[in-house]
Amino acid sequence: xxxxxxxxxxxxxxxxxxxxxxxxxxxxxxxxxxxxxxxxxxxxxxxxxxxxxxxxxxxxxxxxxxxxxxxxxxxxxxxxxxxxxxxxxxxxxxxxxxxxxxxxxxxxxxxxxxxxxxxxxxxxxxxxxxxxxxxxxxxxxxxxxxxxxxxxxxxxxxxxxxxxxxxxxxxxxxxxxxxxxxxxxxxxxxxxxxxxxxxxxxxxxxxxxxxxxxxxxxxxxxxxxxxxxxxxxxxxxxxxxxxxxxxxxxxxxxxxxxxxxxxxxxxxxxxxxxxxxxxxxxxxxxxxxxxxxxxxxxxxxxxxxxxxxxxxxxxxxxxxxxxxxxxxxxxxxxxxxxxxxxxxxxxxxxxxxxxxxxxxxxxxxxxxxxxxxxxxxxxxxxxxxxxxxxxxxxxxxxxxxxxxxxxxxxxxxxxxxxxxxxxxxxxxxxxxxxxxxxxxxxxxxxxxxxxxxxxxx
Amino acid sequence: xxxxxxxxxxxxxxxxxxxxxxxxxxxxxxxxxxxxxxxxxxxxxxxxxxxxxxxxxxxxxxxxxxxxxxxxxxxxxxxxxxxxxxxxxxxxxxxxxxxxxxxxxxxxxxxxxxxxxxxxxxxxxxxxxxxxxxxxxxxxxxxxxxxxxxxxxxxxxxxxxxxxxxxxxxxxxxxxxxxxxxxxxxxxxxxxxxxxxxxxxxxxxxxxxxxxxxxxxxxxxxxxxxxxxxxxxxxxxxxxxxxxxxxxxxxxxxxxxxxxxxxxxxxxxxxxxxxxxxxxxxxxxxxxxxxxxxxxxxxxxxxxxxxxxxxxxxxxxxxxxxxxxxxxxxxxxxxxxxxxxxxxxxxxxxxxxxxxxxxxxxxxxxxxxxxxxxxxxxxxxxxxxxxxxxxxxxxxxxxxxxxxxxxxxxxxxxxxxxxxxxxxxxxxxxxxxxxxxxxxxxxxxxxxxxxxxxxxx
Numbered sequence: 065x066x067x068x069x070x071x072x073x074x075x076x077x078x079x080x081x082x083x084x085x086x087x088x089x090x091x092x093x094x095x096x097x098x099x100x101x102x103x104x105x106x107x108x109x110x111x112x113x114x115x116x117x118x119x120x121x122x123x124x125x126x127x128x129x130x131x132x133x134x135x136x137x138x139x140x141x142x143x144x145x146x147x148x149x150x151x152x153x154x155x156x157x158x159x160x161x162x163x164x165x166x167x168x169x170x171x172x173x174x175x176x177x178x179x180x181x182x183x184x185x186x187x188x189x190x191x192x193x194x195x196x197x198x199x200x201x202x203x204x205x206x207x208x209x210x211x212x213x214x215x216x217x218x219x220x221x222x223x224x225x226x227x228x229x230x231x232x233x234x235x236x237x238x239x240x241x242x243x244x245x246x247x248x249x250x251x252x253x254x255x256x257x258x259x260x261x262x263x264x265x266x267x268x269x270x271x272x273x274x275x276x277x278x279x280x281x282x283x284x285x286x287x288x289x290x291x292x293x294x295x296x297x298x299x300x301x302x303x304x305x306x307x308x309x310x311x312x313x314x315x316x317x318x319x320x321x322x323x324x325x326x327x328x329x330x331x332x333x334x335x336x337x338x339x340x341x342x343x344x345x346x347x348x349x350x351x352x353x354x355x356x357x358x359x360x361x362x363x364x365x366x367x368x369x370x371x372x373x374x375x376x377x378x379x380x381x382x383x384x385x386x387x388x389x390x391x392x393x394x395x396x397x398x399x400x401x402x403x404x405x406x407x408x409x410x411x412x413x414x415x416x417x418x419x420x421x422x423x424x425x426x427x428x429x430x431x432x433x434x435x436x437x438x439x440x441x442x443x444x445x446x447x448x449x450x451x452x453x454x455x456x457x458x459x460x461x462x463x464x465x466x467x468x469x470x471x472x473x474x475x476x477x478x479x480x481x482x483x484x485x486x487x488x489x490x491x492x493x494x495x496x497x498x499x500x501x502x503x504x505x506x507x508x509x510x511x512x513x514x515x516x517x518x519x520x521x
Numbered sequence: 522x523x524x525x526x527x528x529x530x531x532x533x534x535x536x537x538x539x540x541x542x543x544x545x546x547x548x549x550x551x552x553x554x555x556x557x558x559x560x561x562x563x564x565x566x567x568x569x570x571x572x573x574x575x576x577x578x579x580x581x582x583x584x585x586x587x588x589x590x591x592x593x594x595x596x597x598x599x600x601x602x603x604x605x606x607x608x609x610x611x612x613x614x615x616x617x618x619x620x621x622x623x624x625x626x627x628x629x630x631x632x633x634x635x636x637x638x639x640x641x642x643x644x645x646x647x648x649x650x651x652x653x654x655x656x657x658x659x660x661x662x663x664x665x666x667x668x669x670x671x672x673x674x675x676x677x678x679x680x681x682x683x684x685x686x687x688x689x690x691x692x693x694x695x696x697x698x699x700x701x702x703x704x705x706x707x708x709x710x711x712x713x714x715x716x717x718x719x720x721x722x723x724x725x726x727x728x729x730x731x732x733x734x735x736x737x738x739x740x741x742x743x744x745x746x747x748x749x750x751x752x753x754x755x756x757x758x759x760x761x762x763x764x765x766x767x768x769x770x771x772x773x774x775x776x777x778x779x780x781x782x783x784x785x786x787x788x789x790x791x792x793x794x795x796x797x798x799x800x801x802x803x804x805x806x807x808x809x810x811x812x813x814x815x816x817x818x819x820x821x822x823x824x825x826x827x828x829x830x831x832x833x834x835x836x837x838x839x840x841x842x843x844x845x846x847x848x849x850x851x852x853x854x855x856x857x858x859x860x861x862x863x864x865x866x867x868x869x870x871x872x873x874x875x876x877x878x879x880x881x882x883x884x885x886x887x888x889x890x891x892x893x894x895x896x897x898x899x900x901x902x903x904x905x906x907x908x909x910x911x912x913x914x915x916x917x918x919x920x921x922x923x924x925x926x927x928x929x930x931x932x933x934x935x936x937x938x939x940x941x942x943x944x945x946x947x948x949x950x951x952x953x954x955x956x957x958x959x960x961x962x963x964x965x966x967x968x969x970x971x972x973x974x975x976x977x978x
Contacts (some may be wrong), residue, residue, distance in 0.1 A: 229877070234936050482694075
């Protein structure tokens with residue numbers, strides 16, 4: 065068994081520092097487990113009490129008779145070495161140390177001491193200075209924020225790892241709100257033991273994970289990261305955002321997670337070589353994840369744009385060209401199919417402009433024609449639902465087309481409540497929808513690059 | 522009186538082509554007026570009926586005895602010249618021609634004929650091939666989409682002009698949903714008479730308009746546009762997005778609004794020289810508009826970042842540098858004020874990291890210190906509301922600070938429902954909030970550039 069499994073699928077957990085005091089992290093973590101649906105055994109550890117929320121409380125993990133798979137440490141920094149040694153003696157395989165106050169504020173020696181203890185007892189550790197793990201399948205949840213302040217996303221196939229705890233928690237809250245679903249979430253802080261490379265390797269083998277997303281500030285061991293990412297990215301996409309891409313940003317990384325950010329150019333080049341898809345900003349991580357987790361890989365970079373609003377067609381054309389993609393040239397025989405069901409002023413070029421009086425049928429024929437056309441690799445489908453003749457059954461037509469298409473289809477659609485409801489139906493059918501042409505096209509570019517880099521044609 | 526006033530503040534309106542048939546544009550337009558709160562007189566014009574929705578119907582504007590300020594023409598293209606001539610004879614000053622089917626589909630001569638009629642009778646015209654005008658103050662609303670499909674924004678101080686009707690209507694729907702408020706909205710289509718320059722000049726003198734936003738595909742008369750924009754941008758910001766910035770995009774403009782898009786580089790250079798703030802995408806138009814309509818102009822480009830999450834601080838730092846802004850260096854005496862109320866691990870550099878255990882008081886002191894510091898021109902305030910000790914009164918502290926500050930303050934905050942509610946309170950107090958560092962910092966750059974270009978320091 066891979067020791068990292070204990071972080072995500074433990075049968076028993078000790079919460080060291082569990083407390084009655086609601087301002088303590090140990091209180092929130094223990095309560096989240098009690099009130100959540102974790103099905104394994106729970107052991108609160110606190111030498112000052114014998115009982116906590118009707119659960120027997122132990123003075124140390126050493127007093128627990130049963131086997132403990134995972135220990136979560138929330139005690140003050142000065143006490144961590146002592147309780148960690150106890151965990152070692154108890155032969156616990158995995159510990160999450162949430163406690164901060166080590167390398168990131170200059171206490172390098174104290175963190176080195178923890179490393180020695182981990183090594184001596186062959187324990188694996190996530191942390192220090194982290195939020196730990198959230199796994200919606202096994203209900204392991206060490207995030208010390210109550211659900212009313214921080215929502216948790218449902219079970220899905222996107223995994224996210226973040227060095228920064230605050231950023232990670234915000235992303236999780238935001239994913240839950242947007243309805244994005246998750247496989248595993250790890251905030252690993254100072255990476256005292258388990259680092260980004262270990263996690264990527266693990267998630268690479270995790271059947272529940274289809275796409276790996278990451279926010280890094282620094283890379284712990286460059287060569288290890290490069291080798292592992294290169295291997296994993298052949299199996300599934302790794303999408304990464306790097307904080308500290310400017311000299312000044314790098315400096316502020318030092319006072320944040322205490323890691324060396326390294327030269328940006330070198331790191332970016334290494335990322336690319338390793339097949340990692342680079343995101344430019346936080347939003348893009350999820351733009352890319354949605355497209356890469358739902359759409360087939362394109363065979364080339366020729367995009368056919370279909371629209372019912374000229375302006376959006378123009379903007380999308382601009383972004384296709386700016387992203388180094390090409391405008392597809394559909395065959396006459398396929399354009400003729402659209403011509404047959406359309407009034408004479410419909411524009412049969414690229415973009416195809418079905419114009420503001422389009423109905424669902426015109427869309428159906430145009431989408432089918434583009435899917436079948438050998439000169440088209442990807443379809444950018446602009447749907448402005450506001451136009452008068454377009455009925456809501458266009459949602460079914462699009463969902464059906466996307467389900468059966470071997471080419472990626474990306475939707476661009478903007479508007480108010482009416483539009484949002486229809487887009488939500490599409491999203492629920494795994495059809496990626498975007499409000500803005502640039503975000504949609506950048507995601508198509510990422511999809512194409514991933515496909516190209518990994519020779520998966 | 523400026524004749525363009527008749528478009529926005531008419532005392533009487535004729536809807537030519539008003540109809541009982543709900544699939545007709547004239548039906549929707551007339552009904553929107555009937556069901557809206559327009560306080561002036563309404564005259565439906567349709568030779569085929571004597572009465573429409575309990576309103577007397579006229580065969581022609583010439584049969585109306587009273588004065589008509591504005592005519593809205595919705596009849597088929599072949600009939601437009603005839604009814605337009607009637608409008609001229611009736612001495613109507615302003616007409617909106619919604620009807621399409623002219624220059625944009627190659628019918629250049631037909632459009633030229635309309636120009637001659639307009640000239641002969643000295644009428645001003647918005648359109649052809651447009652959605653027309655929406656003015657929430659006077660309740661003029663010629664958008665032929667019912668409110669359930671397309672929401673209308675409330676009264677505010679942002680004006681928007683768009684050549685593209687579909688794009689304009691989507692933007693309007695979207696503004697209403699986001700809660701952005703509007704002064705005037707014009708979709709002017711082929712610009713047969715009134716063009717972007719006329720509208721910018723008019724809105725420049727409009728007291729209800731604080732910021733002018735525009736989506737262009739082409740510029741009608743370069744020199745006129747340049748002269749007018751240069752003059753207006755000294756008074757208020759003009760924010761523009763240009764569709765057709767690539768060769769391919771330009772080609773698709775031709776089949777959309779039939780206007781010449783012109784060389785991108787030349788147009789962009791002219792925009793800049795004229796003091797126009799260029800947006801990179803649709804979302805940025807409103808990012809910029811919100812900041813430029815609510816925040817004071819900065820005296821320089823030195824940004825102080827304040828955060829409670831290290832990762833967001835790092836990303837914001839990166840974007841400050843990438844946007845050519847500078848990191849402020851606050852005076853020791855002001856940093857010391859924050860030191861006094863903070864634990865030792867708070868980072869007093871730039872970014873100032875109040876860390877994840879911050880409370881409202883720490884924010885209050887830090888914001889005040891940055892506002893008072895002579896080395897700070899703008900403040901990027903990151904607030905992750907999820908952190909455990911931060912209470913909701915931080916919203917009042919921020920709103921109060923922004924109200925009294927002579928320096929721009931921009932909020933960056935991301936998360937789920939809890940965060941969104943607090944951000945909404947801030948937005949209602951005219952505090953611009955962003956979810957992503959890059960969008961916030963790009964808006965600060967736009968604010969700085971506008972300030973610099975217009976020598977308004």
